[in-house]
Amino acid sequence: xxxxxxxxAAETQPPAxxxxxxxxxxxxxxxxxxxxxxxxxxxMASMVSTSLYDPTGSLESGYAMTGHVQNYLTVLAxxxxxxxxxxxxxxxxxIACIILGYPLAYxxxxxxxxxxxLMLVAVIAPFFTSFLIRTLSWQLILGDQAWVADxxxxxxxxxxxxxxxxxxxxxxxxxxxxFLPFMVLPLYTSLEKIDPRLHEAGADLYASPFTTFRKVxxxxxxxxxxxxxxxxxxxxxxxxxxxxxxxxxxxxxxGNVIQNLFDGGSYPEAAALSVTLMAVIVxxxxxxxxxxxxxxxx
Amino acid sequence: xxxxxxxxxxxxxxxxxxxxxGIGLLVLLYMFTPIFIVVLMSFNDPASRIGYxxxxxxxxxxxxxxxxxxxxxxxxxxVQIGLAATLGATFLGTLMAFALVRHRFRGRAxxxxxxxxxxxSPEIVMGSSLLALFxxxxxxxxxxxxxxxxxxxxxxxSFVVVTVKARLAGLDPRLEQAAMDLYANEWQTFRRVTLPxxxxxxxxxxxxxxxxxxxxxxxxxxxxxxxxxxxxYVWGANQRGIPPQINVIGTAxxxxxxxxxxxxxxxxRRRG
Numbered sequence: 176x177x178x179x180x181x182x183x184a185a186e187t188q189p190p191a192x193x194x195x196x197x198x199x200x201x202x203x204x205x206x207x208x209x210x211x212x213x214x215x216x217x218x219m220a221s222m223v224s225t226s227l228y229d230p231t232g233s234l235e236s237g238y239a240m241t242g243h244v245q246n247y248l249t250v251l252a253x254x255x256x257x258x259x260x261x262x263x264x265x266x267x268x269x270i271a272c273i274i275l276g277y278p279l280a281y282x283x284x285x286x287x288x289x290x291x292x293l294m295l296v297a298v299i300a301p302f303f304t305s306f307l308i309r310t311l312s313w314q315l316i317l318g319d320q321a322w323v324a325d326x327x328x329x330x331x332x333x334x335x336x337x338x339x340x341x342x343x344x345x346x347x348x349x350x351x352x353x354f355l356p357f358m359v360l361p362l363y364t365s366l367e368k369i370d371p372r373l374h375e376a377g378a379d380l381y382a383s384p385f386t387t388f389r390k391v392x393x394x395x396x397x398x399x400x401x402x403x404x405x406x407x408x409x410x411x412x413x414x415x416x417x418x419x420x421x422x423x424x425x426x427x428x429x430g431n432v433i434q435n436l437f438d439g440g441s442y443p444e445a446a447a448l449s450v451t452l453m454a455v456i457v458x459x460x461x462x463x464x465x466x467x468x469x470x471x472x473x
Numbered sequence: 474x475x476x477x478x479x480x481x482x483x484x485x486x487x488x489x490x491x492x493x494x495g496i497g498l499l500v501l502l503y504m505f506t507p508i509f510i511v512v513l514m515s516f517n518d519p520a521s522r523i524g525y526x527x528x529x530x531x532x533x534x535x536x537x538x539x540x541x542x543x544x545x546x547x548x549x550x551x552v553q554i555g556l557a558a559t560l561g562a563t564f565l566g567t568l569m570a571f572a573l574v575r576h577r578f579r580g581r582a583x584x585x586x587x588x589x590x591x592x593x594s595p596e597i598v599m600g601s602s603l604l605a606l607f608x609x610x611x612x613x614x615x616x617x618x619x620x621x622x623x624x625x626x627x628x629x630x631s632f633v634v635v636t637v638k639a640r641l642a643g644l645d646p647r648l649e650q651a652a653m654d655l656y657a658n659e660w661q662t663f664r665r666v667t668l669p670x671x672x673x674x675x676x677x678x679x680x681x682x683x684x685x686x687x688x689x690x691x692x693x694x695x696x697x698x699x700x701x702x703x704x705x706y707v708w709g710a711n712q713r714g715i716p717p718q719i720n721v722i723g724t725a726x727x728x729x730x731x732x733x734x735x736x737x738x739x740x741x742r743r744r745g
Contacts, residue, residue: 199576200572200575200576200577200578201572201578202572203568203569203571203572203576204568204569204572204573204578204584206565206568206569207565207566207568207569207630207634208569208584208587210565210626210627210630211587211588211591211627211630214603214606214623214624214626214627215587215590215591215599215627216587217606218599218602218603218605218606219598219602221602221605221606221609222598222601222602222605225605275500275503276500278493278496278497278500279496279497279500279501281493281497282493282494282496282497282498283497285493286490286493286494286497287494292738293738294497294501296731296734296735296738297501297504297505298501298504299681300505300508300727300730300731300734301504301505301507301508302681302684302685302688303684303726303727303729303730303731304507304508304511304723304724304726304727305687305688305703305704305707305722305723305726306688306690307688307690307704307707307708307711308511308707308719308720308723309507309508309511309723310507311707311711311715312507312508312510312511312514313507315510315514315526316506316507316510318526320526352503352504352507355500355504356504364639405593406592406593409593409594409595410593410594410595410596412595413594413595413596413597413598414595414596414597415597415691416690416691420711430595430597433597433598433601434597437601437695442605445601446601446602446605449597449598449601449602452595452598453594453598456593456594456595457590460586460589460590460593464586469581469582469585469586
């Protein structure tokens with residue numbers, strides 16, 4: 176074990192057995208499980224079968240189920256560029272979210288004192304304004320005449336006619352902004368569980384604050400870091416709103432392609448792309464589960 | 474301890490105490506910058522319909538919030554769907570959270586994974602697969618309020634489970650044991666002890682559900698048929714020119730939610 180975590184061990188221990196047996200658990204679980212099965216799992220499964228339809232059909236004439244694995248090869252060949260771009264943009268946004276989110280989560284967990292709840296509210300407060308409206312205001316902040324672009328131009332960081340809006344930088348900025356709370360909250364949750372006495376113990380053993388952070392805090396916050404990474408990276412990789420509002424046709428991501436294929440009625444191709452994306456996601460989630468188990472997921 | 478060592482550790486302590494908090498506050502400022510813009514733009518007196526810049530101060534937008542054609546209808550629809558989705562998701566999700574925290578059963582791991590997956594799936598994939606299902610099942614003609622509601626309950630559910638589960642897991646089981654020791658039966662214990670203690674978590678989950686539902690665009694847009702929710706209105710407006718009243722609605726929503734949360738927090742502090 177690379178990080179023996181006492182708090183984690185306690186967490187994964189099964190709660191005490193209740194007098195009511197397992198059937199009560201199933202009864203409470205059933206309605207939500209049914210809903211998720213009908214409206215999340217069944218659609219996903221039917222999408223897998225759609226992705227194998229003969230792409231020459233249409234909604235009107237119907238599709239022939241031909242086990243057309245070819246769809247996957249076609250979309251991967253045609254859209255590999257957008258696929259790679261999605262992974263790159265989402266990766267960049269995730270790293271930015273960690274760099275911005277970790278200090279914030281740390282400050283809330285250990286430094287905020289009586290302001291803790293207020294700061295937590297501040298983290299989720301942006302949710303209360305529509306995210307489309309907030310993303311639209313980035314158009315203004317990153318606009319050609321705005322202060323940010325002006326400053327960067329006068330500092331020669333941006334060329335004379337350099338732009339921020341409609342560039343990959345704008346898209347990654349938007350993605351970072353939109354998904355930051357999903358990084359901060361899981362990070363905060365796992366940081367908050369850390370016993371502050373462990374920090375004192377580190378200091379007592381003559382570890383510098385940095386060493387204490389590296390050897391104690393960081394490993395103990397790993398579950399939150401990974402959960403936050405999943406919750407940021409995956410939705411960001413599938414997003415198309417930020418590209419539509421802040422990017423240009425050359426910054427299209429896989430979400431834009433799926434949306435366009437769907438709008439154009441190319442359902443089998445759209446489904447094949449969606450399934451590929453979901454496959455990547457399921458692999459990532461399974462890797463996480465192997466490392467951290469399922470109890471920390473939700 | 475030598476002076477050097479103590480000097481170093483006090484610098485370290487100062488950094489630990491102030492620098493991290495400073496960075497944290499800067500990050501919060503970054504998160505709030507677009508909201509300042511939204512508030513500012515709600516007082517904008519635009520010179521033209523195209524372009525999106527602050528041209529002058531006016532109260533006109535706040536006094537005539539429903540001026541843009543169809544916008545307030547869209548807001549009303551979004552509020553209706555939001556309330557219904559909140560009710561449904563909070564009820565189903567709370568039951569599930571109780572099952573996951575309080576009961577041992579086979580398939581817990583599967584339940585955990587399938588609660589997490591909707592939160593981690595790209596909306597475009599969930600939305601398009603759900604639309605495909607509705608169309609296959611012959612619901613293509615009735616896309617609208619009900620299909621949107623079904624979708625919203627689906628994606629809000631997981632967030633409710635997570636929020637309520639966290640609160641429930643933090644409860645001291647001795648409080649319930651004490652109630653049982655005082656001859657309260659299972660139901661009385663639940664109603665008088667467990668439920669009041671979990672209630673703040675349920676309330677937080679409901680608030681989160683409402684804002685997720687009110688805000689959703691991608692899944693809603695795919696499954697809405699002819700219905701137009703507020704985010705869909707905003708999306709459409711972005712193609713034709715954005716009326717400043719959109720920012721009035723954004724600001725108002727923000728204020729209402731913030732006041733609700735702060736009032737709750739204040740009440741909690743007063744009670745101790």
